[in-house]
Amino acid sequence: MIDLDRHSSLGSMLREALDRYEDDLCLIEADRDRERCRLTYAEVRAARGRLAGALAAGGARRVAILMTNQSKWHLAAAAALHVGATVVPLDPKLSPDEHAALLKHAGADTLFVEQHLHRKLAYDGKAIVTEAPPGFDLRGARRFEECEGEEPPPVDRARGDIACIVYSSGTGGRPKGCMLTHGNYLSQLKALLGKFTFERGDRYLSILPTNHAIDFMCGFLGPYACGATVVHLRTLRPEFVRDAFPRYRIAYAALVPMLLRNLQTGLEEKFKAISGPRSPLFSTLRWLNRILTRRRPHLGLSRRLLRPVHRGFGGSLKAFFAGGAFTDPAMLRFFYDLGIQVANGYGLTEAGTVVTLNDMADYRPDTVGRPLDGTEVRIADAGPDGIGEVCVRGPTVMAGYLNDPELTAQTIEGGWLRTGDLGRLDPTGHLRLFGRRKNMIVTAGGKNVYPEDIENVFDGLPVKEFCVFAGHVLRGDRKEQLLVVVRPDGREFLEDLRARNRRLPDYKRVHAYIPWEKDFPRTASLKIKRDALADDIRGGAGAPVVDL
Amino acid sequence: MRTQEQTENELLDLAAAHFKVDRKKLRPEDDIFQKLGIDSLQALELLTKLERHFGVELPDYELQGVSDFRTLAERIHVRL
Numbered sequence: 001m002i003d004l005d006r007h008s009s010l011g012s013m014l015r016e017a018l019d020r021y022e023d024d025l026c027l028i029e030a031d032r033d034r035e036r037c038r039l040t041y042a043e044v045r046a047a048r049g050r051l052a053g054a055l056a057a058g059g060a061r062r063v064a065i066l067m068t069n070q071s072k073w074h075l076a077a078a079a080a081l082h083v084g085a086t087v088v089p090l091d092p093k094l095s096p097d098e099h100a101a102l103l104k105h106a107g108a109d110t111l112f113v114e115q116h117l118h119r120k121l122a123y124d125g126k127a128i129v130t131e132a133p134p135g136f137d138l139r140g141a142r143r144f145e146e147c148e149g150e151e152p153p154p155v156d157r158a159r160g161d162i163a164c165i166v167y168s169s170g171t172g173g174r175p176k177g178c179m180l181t182h183g184n185y186l187s188q189l190k191a192l193l194g195k196f197t198f199e200r201g202d203r204y205l206s207i208l209p210t211n212h213a214i215d216f217m218c219g220f221l222g223p224y225a226c227g228a229t230v231v232h233l234r235t236l237r238p239e240f241v242r243d244a245f246p247r248y249r250i251a252y253a254a255l256v257p258m259l260l261r262n263l264q265t266g267l268e269e270k271f272k273a274i275s276g277p278r279s280p281l282f283s284t285l286r287w288l289n290r291i292l293t294r295r296r297p298h299l300g301l302s303r304r305l306l307r308p309v310h311r312g313f314g315g316s317l318k319a320f321f322a323g324g325a326f327t328d329p330a331m332l333r334f335f336y337d338l339g340i341q342v343a344n345g346y347g348l349t350e351a352g353t354v355v356t357l358n359d360m361a362d363y364r365p366d367t368v369g370r371p372l373d374g375t376e377v378r379i380a381d382a383g384p385d386g387i388g389e390v391c392v393r394g395p396t397v398m399a400g401y402l403n404d405p406e407l408t409a410q411t412i413e414g415g416w417l418r419t420g421d422l423g424r425l426d427p428t429g430h431l432r433l434f435g436r437r438k439n440m441i442v443t444a445g446g447k448n449v450y451p452e453d454i455e456n457v458f459d460g461l462p463v464k465e466f467c468v469f470a471g472h473v474l475r476g477d478r479k480e481q482l483l484v485v486v487r488p489d490g491r492e493f494l495e496d497l498r499a500r501n502r503r504l505p506d507y508k509r510v511h512a513y514i515p516w517e518k519d520f521p522r523t524a525s526l527k528i529k530r531d532a533l534a535d536d537i538r539g540g541a542g543a544p545v546v547d548l
Numbered sequence: 549m550r551t552q553e554q555t556e557n558e559l560l561d562l563a564a565a566h567f568k569v570d571r572k573k574l575r576p577e578d579d580i581f582q583k584l585g586i587d588s589l590q591a592l593e594l595l596t597k598l599e600r601h602f603g604v605e606l607p608d609y610e611l612q613g614v615s616d617f618r619t620l621a622e623r624i625h626v627r628l
Contacts (some may be wrong), residue, residue, distance in 0.1 A: 518582065
């Protein structure tokens, strides 16, 4: 593994990786069940050189990348970092108008963009378009595949310089461009690799787009620092995601809870289909594995005891990383009991990516783990129940919001980042989250209630989707009440909803439900966009509220 | 050569069969997610079925912003 302390910038770290591991396989790009390309570290270095030549010739200083999940994302970022430019990763799921607004806000002078996204975009900077069909009118933009330039000398940056401007998927119409320094990323990378390291040649399955902070760290910087291979799968289709594990003998993958749930469902269906004498035998082996790994995981043992399960994933799987939303503890436990570790954590763009991580020593799926080395977490304004606002201090906290000193000053006070999330630290240092501060309600009896905290009780409700809201977010007339928005799937759910509601203490119970037929808006990482959904519902004339 | 209407009908037949929904209740202007009762990952599974049937390739992003069967049929039809 590369000694990260010797580097002051991401460009310099990547240069060492591309030289040191030059004969190793760096990237595999697959689409469905086909492989599109394989590149060694030396080939990535050559491609980076050509692109960097083109960027240097154009005087690029701030380079935006607007692509779905694919290998050219890495080539573009490596080239930009080589010439000392700041990278602006953009979420491909946003609308063309949102892309245009963020490009303008970031002051991006150059843009790498996929052709289908460029087609609808209004952008007057220099655009470099990937995968444009021959003869397609690029409106003055350059074709990625034709970008050629002689590799320029590297431009070094200091740890305090801005490496990326990342727009947080946070709320509100005000763009929040988090300025993350080279030092932020290098510190974060060192702390993460201290917990989960890639062996040289390990394969990481990348299915989230690389603008996503988790993929940027676990699917770009991390593997390069260790000489691992990144497998980009250009589809989220569950059947191809499942097939990719054995096909490429994947060691790590970052998944969002929705995809984890999909894998769990697939496994449960397979388990149900086991029949005859194999059925009790398999149940016994699962039980045995659960008992033997209760205190700490034992990957080798689990792979032997539950060979078919692990072989289904290719036999090389070490762990999943999960984040981006509240992850159901029962689901985490399901995988853990099979010997499949799911390292869930908590992070936010403003803190560099990851703040806490559940490593496997003293695994606590009911929490989001403990702070990474070098990161301090404290709970501000804690109530008698110990719950208060999570504040973070450390070398991964951003330099501030781009062009917004006022918001920066409100968010970072005395070096502490106020996250807006509510949590409690237990005596072992594990953090448990309860929701967003602004979503909380205070009942007439003075109790604090957190809608996100209640959602676990409704997991498994026979509906397509649901989301619990504080009344004040949805409807003024129900200010101090909790409402659940459900997207029915035709099955009867009301009795189940009532029964689950009764399991809650009375002050935490949901008062009414709102049936909602439209697909819930989700982020690129498939997290429900609570604010967008609330906006839709507020604007949805006639959405009935049914008392429970 | 299929007409646009034939493409729509075949799409509806496939969707109804795959998700076990009464075909008679599906119309081209219906919302895919609502009518089939599926989430975005299941919609991606449907896309694979459609690709195999029509012999075309539909990138995942083609589903972005598509909510009704007719628009999806149009996106398939231009590729035939």
